[in-house]
Amino acid sequence: MEGPAGVLRARRLGRVLRGATELALLRSGLELGLFEALRTPQGAEALAERLGLAGDLVAAWLRAADAHGLLQVRGDRFVLAPFVRWLLDAPESAALHAALDQAALSWLPRLGALPELMKGAERPSWGSAEEARRTAALSRLLEGRALGALARVPGVPGARRVLDVGCGEGTYLAGFLQRHRDARGVGVELDPAVAEQARRTLREAQVSRRGEIRAGDFLTLDLGAEAFDLALLNQSLHYFAPAERAALFRRVRELLGPGGVVAIQSAVPTRDPVSRLLGTAASVATFDLFLRCHRNLYGLPDPAEVARALREAGFAGVGEVPVVPGGSTRFVWGRRS
Numbered sequence: 001m002e003g004p005a006g007v008l009r010a011r012r013l014g015r016v017l018r019g020a021t022e023l024a025l026l027r028s029g030l031e032l033g034l035f036e037a038l039r040t041p042q043g044a045e046a047l048a049e050r051l052g053l054a055g056d057l058v059a060a061w062l063r064a065a066d067a068h069g070l071l072q073v074r075g076d077r078f079v080l081a082p083f084v085r086w087l088l089d090a091p092e093s094a095a096l097h098a099a100l101d102q103a104a105l106s107w108l109p110r111l112g113a114l115p116e117l118m119k120g121a122e123r124p125s126w127g128s129a130e131e132a133r134r135t136a137a138l139s140r141l142l143e144g145r146a147l148g149a150l151a152r153v154p155g156v157p158g159a160r161r162v163l164d165v166g167c168g169e170g171t172y173l174a175g176f177l178q179r180h181r182d183a184r185g186v187g188v189e190l191d192p193a194v195a196e197q198a199r200r201t202l203r204e205a206q207v208s209r210r211g212e213i214r215a216g217d218f219l220t221l222d223l224g225a226e227a228f229d230l231a232l233l234n235q236s237l238h239y240f241a242p243a244e245r246a247a248l249f250r251r252v253r254e255l256l257g258p259g260g261v262v263a264i265q266s267a268v269p270t271r272d273p274v275s276r277l278l279g280t281a282a283s284v285a286t287f288d289l290f291l292r293c294h295r296n297l298y299g300l301p302d303p304a305e306v307a308r309a310l311r312e313a314g315f316a317g318v319g320e321v322p323v324v325p326g327g328s329t330r331f332v333w334g335r336r337s
Contacts, residue, residue: 020108022068026087027100029065034058035084041077092144098137106131107286110293117293126294132194136169139235142323146234146265146331147175149323153333155261159183159230163255165218166190166236170198174205176232185211186228188218219244219251227257233264237306238291238298245306249313256336262315263333265323267300275326284328303332310334 029035037050044059051058062078065071071078080088087096110124117123150156160183164173167187177185185207189195195215202208214221231252240248252262267284275281284300291297307318315334323329 018068021064022070023100023104025061025065025068025070026084027104028061029070029084030087030097030100034061035080035088038071038078038080039088041074041079043076043078047078092141095137095139095141098134099141102134102138106134107290110290111286113293123293123295125296127296129193132191136171136194136197139168140171142329143171143175146323146329147172147179149321149331150176150232150263150265151179152321153261153263153331154317154319155259155335156230156263159261161226161228161230162186163223163228163231163252164188165231165233165252166239167198167213168194168234168236170201170211170213172232172234173198173211174201174207177202177207177211178205183210186223187211187213188221188223189213189215190217191215219247223255227260228255229257229260231256231260231262233262235265235267237264237266237301241298245301245309246313249309249315253314253336258336260336261333262310262336263331264306265329265331266303266306267329268303268327269300270326270328272326272328275324275328278324278326278328280324280326280328303330306332307334 032053033051034047037047042050044062045055047053047062048055048058062071066073066078070081070084072081073079087093090096113121157180159180162173162176162180162183162185164170164176164185164187167173167189170187170189173185173187177183187195187198187202189198192215195213198213199208202211202213214223233252237245249262256262267287269285269288270281272281275284288300292299303320307320310318310332311334314337316337317335319333320327321331321333323331
């Protein structure tokens with residue numbers, strides 16, 4: 001590793017190794033309440049005694065967390081670094097913690113099996129209750145920004161009857177109904193247990209009088225004769241096989257009234273410089289790889305292919321609205337002709 005090039009390569013390897021260990025430090029600090037306790041600056045001995053933990057491991061954890069920039073030293077005491085305070089106090093802190101858990105408990109184990117999968121090993125199914133819970137919590141990370149971007153989709157501000165396809169735990173539908181006080185909504189969720197959680201979400205958001213949740217297969221469920229003004233698919237298109245999407249879009253079109261709009265939110269693989277700078281390009285590309293490691297999930301969609309499929313299903317005025325800078329998450333929309 002001689003010379004400047006060798007030093008740079010060694011530093012890059014160090015970043016890779018630090019990333020894996022930093023994830024473990026963060027999750028242990030959150031799970032054991034170490035970070036929460038360090039809202040009050042204190043030393044290793046006092047912290048171990050307060051939490052009833054092994055003193056030598058607490059002292060070593062503190063040194064490691066300090067070396068990774070997660071803590072700072074003030075005399076003989078440790079205090080939280082700004083990044084950790086953000087993890088604890090951000091409005092979306094629950095989603096941030098879910099992101100850490102998803103990376104550690106879902107992404108890394110599955111990606112660790114890539115050598116076997118690439119050689120033809122059977123791909124596992126996705127969908128344990130715990131995975132679904134983490135995914136639902138993680139989806140809230142962009143919820144506020146996504147709802148703001150949705151308002152820029154033509155026809156959305158005037159929508160009065162809304163359909164949420166694959167509504168999950170109902171947070172997007174609840175958020176939309178809170179923002180649009182004269183709108184009514186129906187969410188469709190395949191899993192009955194998740195559908196029941198969505199009903200609780202609507203009640204807690206105090207919008208259940210204007211919203212209902214139906215459990216069943218969207219492609220065959222009877223949703224009545226009243227037409228919708230807006231159909232939402234939020235981060236759910238990768239649950240539908242590419243061969244199913246034409247039928248999905250035709251079904252959505254059948255349920256929309258004249259001029260009704262479909263808005264499909266999805267992460268999108270991109271090489272956009274802004275997305276690469278922010279790190280979202282890497283996260284999305286890894287998510288796409290993770291999806292493809294399962295036999296019941298499908299890769300992230302190509303926006304151009306989605307737009308073409310919408311036109312073939314009878315939608316006109318197709319367009320895109322970015323959710324985040326760089327376009328790594330966006331809405332692809334179409335208006336029923």
